[in-house]
Every structure is written in C-alpha cells, then in structure tokens.
Amino acid sequence: MTEKLHRIGDAVATEGFSFVESADMQGLLDVAGLRDWEGFSASWDDLGLDAFMADGGRYRRRRHAAFALSADGIRRKPHQPHYQSRDYNPLNGGLERWFEPITEATGTHPALEAVLKTCFALFDPLTPAGTKPEVWHTEVHQFRIEARADEAGRPTPEGMHRDGVDWVLVMLVRRENVSSGTTNIHDLAGRPLGSFTLRQPLESAVVDDARVFHGVTPVEPIDPARPAFRDVLVVTMRRP
Numbered sequence: 001m002t003e004k005l006h007r008i009g010d011a012v013a014t015e016g017f018s019f020v021e022s023a024d025m026q027g028l029l030d031v032a033g034l035r036d037w038e039g040f041s042a043s044w045d046d047l048g049l050d051a052f053m054a055d056g057g058r059y060r061r062r063r064h065a066a067f068a069l070s071a072d073g074i075r076r077k078p079h080q081p082h083y084q085s086r087d088y089n090p091l092n093g094g095l096e097r098w099f100e101p102i103t104e105a106t107g108t109h110p111a112l113e114a115v116l117k118t119c120f121a122l123f124d125p126l127t128p129a130g131t132k133p134e135v136w137h138t139e140v141h142q143f144r145i146e147a148r149a150d151e152a153g154r155p156t157p158e159g160m161h162r163d164g165v166d167w168v169l170v171m172l173v174r175r176e177n178v179s180s181g182t183t184n185i186h187d188l189a190g191r192p193l194g195s196f197t198l199r200q201p202l203e204s205a206v207v208d209d210a211r212v213f214h215g216v217t218p219v220e221p222i223d224p225a226r227p228a229f230r231d232v233l234v235v236t237m238r239r240p
C-alpha cells in the first residue's frame with residue numbers, strides 16, 4: 001500500500017495530478033477495507049435530480065455529504081449546502097446549493113470508508129506541515145451524468161475549472177453506453193498537461209486543486225435507444 005501511495009503522491013507532487021489505474025486503486029482500497037463494491041455502485045441508481053443547473057440541463061443527478069476527516073477517523077457532519085464561489089464556478093456557483101443527502105447506508109458503506117481513508121492517507125502527507133489542518137473538511141458527491149440522443153450530458157458544464165479546495169479525487173464508478181467523457185488537465189496558465197478517459201470502475205483522477213484546472217468533455221450515448229450514463233464519486237478535501 002505504501003509503495004503505491006508514494007508513487008501516486010510523487011506524481012501529484014511533481015505534475016499536480018495523477019491518473020490512477022483501476023488495479024492500483026483496487027489494491028489501496030482493499031487494504032483500507034473495501035467490501036461490496038457492487039452494492040456501493042448500485043446506490044448510484046437512486047440519486048436526485050440536480051435542480052441548480054444554470055444551463056437548464058436535466059442531465060445531472062447527485063447526492064452530497066460532508067465529513068470531518070482526520071487521523072482519528074471519519075465523522076459525518078450534519079447535512080449542509082454545497083457552496084462554490086463564482087470565482088470557481090461562474091455557471092452554478094455563488095449560492096448555497098442543497099442536494100439530497102447521501103443515504104445512511106451509503107455514508108457508512110465500507111467502500112466509501114475505504115475511499116475516505118485512502119484520500120486521507122494520500123493527501124494529508126502531501127500537504128505542507130505549516131498548512132495542514134487538524135481535521136479536513138471533506139465533501140463527497142455521487143454524480144450521474146445522463147446522455148440522451150437530443151441532449152449530451154455535460155460532466156462539467158462550467159468548463160475547465162478548479163473546485164476551490166485543496167485536493168480532489170474523481171473516481172469512476174460505472175460507464176454505461178456512453179462515449180467520450182475525456183478528462184483534461186490544464187496548468188494555471190491554461191496549458192494542457194494531460195488528458196485521459198476514466199473507463200474502468202475505480203480508475204481515478206487525483207488533483208492538486210491549487211495547481212491545476214480540470215474538466216471533462218460531454219458524454220454521448222453509443223446506442224441512443226438505450227439508457228446512457230456516467231457515474232462518478234468525487235471527494236474534495238479542504239482546510240476548514
């Protein structure tokens with residue numbers, strides 16, 4: 001576990017981001033207690049519609065929860081709105097957005113706990129000692145982006161952006177009948193640093209949010225007659 005973590009951490013420290021292979025993430029999560037991935041993944045079938053889409057889109061479903069994350073463990077915080085300033089999200093930011101809470105079962109699921117433990121193990125040591133908080137304010141988002149023949153699904157309608165946090169993990173949970181959805185990474189001057197597509201469950205992008213922008217291209221259905229969607233788990237960590 002430590003060797004894999006170090007390798008990923010080194011990449012993030014050097015490049016500002018890293019693409020993590022499914023097998024590597026699986027190894028890390030197994031050590032952290034991953035169980036019942038299938039049950040965890042199935043919880044994406046029960047997400048609420050995102051009603052705060054400034055582009056009028058009805059293609060994004062989500063649930064949200066906040067946690068306190070520290071060496072002492074994981075504590076769920078009372079349900080609260082998600083807030084991004086307009087500096088970070090000119091499209092949908094600037095207001096408190098209330099989303100459906102992540103269910104109790106999902107919030108305490110061993111897969112989610114394994115992901116949160118792994119995020120702490122990866123990101124906390126990457127944080128300079130002088131700026132490291134005792135407890136990380138951590139937000140978890142379950143997202144489903146639906147693609148239809150008449151409406152492409154936009155994973156990041158705000159375009160290339162930063163989340164306004166310290167660290168970000170984007171993990172693919174499931175891709176069903178969609179093409180594209182390519183993740184792009186730019187430096188702060190807008191120069192492309194990397195591009196990849198999360199295809200397999202557990203494949204992840206880890207991002208130093210202070211150093212790079214990220215964005216994902218729209219997803220389209222491969223077979224327009226069938227349901228098409230992209231499910232991801234996003235975890236952000238910031239100083240409280």
Ligand SMILES: [Fe+2]
Nearest residue numbers: 161162163214
């Ligand atoms: Fe983002």
